[in-house]
Amino acid sequence: xxxxxxxxxxxxxxxxxxxxxxxxxxxxxxxxxxxxxxxxxxxxxxxxxxxxxxxxxxxxxxxxxxxx
Numbered sequence: 001x002x003x004x005x006x007x008x009x010x011x012x013x014x015x016x017x018x019x020x021x022x023x024x025x026x027x028x029x030x031x032x033x034x035x036x037x038x039x040x041x042x043x044x045x046x047x048x049x050x051x052x053x054x055x056x057x058x059x060x061x062x063x064x065x066x067x068x
Contacts (some may be wrong), residue, residue: 005039021051022046
């Protein structure tokens with residue numbers, strides 16, 4: 001399976017990786033590469049737990065554009 005993740009850098013310089021369609025699949029790293037490697041494991045573990053518990057693997061997510 002392929003996933004498109006989001007990586008952002010916080011104000012302390014830590015890279016945060018997130019895949020919000022799978023609750024709990026968030027990780028971080030000192031570099032983008034490390035954050036990407038860590039989110040890979042987080043997604044894998046979240047999918048395993050959700051599968052074992054008979055939960056839906058993903059939740060619905062919508063992106064909506066707003067004007068500010």
